[in-house]
Amino acid sequence: MVLQRVVRAVIMGPPGSGKGTVSARVIKSFGLKHLSSGDILRANINAKTELGLLMKSCIDQGQLVPDDVMSRLILNELRTIERRSWLLDGFPRTVSQAEALDDAYTVDTVINLNVPFQTIRERLTSRWTHLPSGRVYNTDFNPPKVAGLDDETGEPLIQRDDDKPETVIRRLKSYETQTEPVLEYYRSKGVLESFTGTETNKIWPHVEAFLHRKLSSIN
């Protein structure tokens, strides 16, 4: 689909709900630019930037990075792609972050992946990530062609430190207390669209159909 005007979208959902997996499909079908807060943070950790070093322990423990740091980081990134349509993944995660985003841009639509916590816990412990690209695999759902290696580059995959079972539980708690209020924030603005299910392949056709309608009406 060719977009005639800039479209600004957000994808939300608990850790492991499939945001990265669905984002890759949205990008392929609709050509928006994908911006993942987690990928940006992990790139900083990997490159040992000052920010990365400061935030590493926070992330490894399953805690959220402070709002002011996070909002500054993402708004700076968005400024570099001002004239492109984008899909934000992993930001905002608190009402304060949503307000900071609102001060700078009007969000057209928010896709919420509503996946039960029970489903998620099992997925994250078998998630494998290609750090440089953010591509994700899963030993059951979408295994790489060669175990432990990225399909496109052949580079090694890693298991994230924060995908350990006890850290996953902490991240789900922080999702409940800090991120669920953001859903209410967007619902009251009339831009929230929720998709419920336990399998990405069943959720995706609904997301795709919705985006077709939504982007056509925006255009």
Ligand SMILES: Nc1nc2c(ncn2[C@@H]2O[C@H](COP(=O)(O)OP(=O)(O)O)[C@@H](O)[C@H]2O)c(=O)[nH]1
């Ligand atoms: N079993 C199963 N795994 C899935 C499904 N959808 C995504 N995954 C895997 O679950 C993990 C979390 O998905 P991801 O897209 O990284 O979620 P995010 O944390 O919300 O960005 C990854 O290892 C995915 O490959 C699904 O429908 N079934």
Ligand SMILES: Nc1ncnc2c1ncn2[C@@H]1O[C@H](COP(=O)(O)OP(=O)(O)O)[C@@H](O)[C@H]1O
């Ligand atoms: N918007 C944000 N605000 C605060 N911390 C964040 C934000 N985005 C990412 N993080 C930090 O990075 C970690 C990993 O994020 P992410 O890759 O989006 O996880 P997942 O895809 O599993 O939901 C989070 O647990 C948190 O510590």
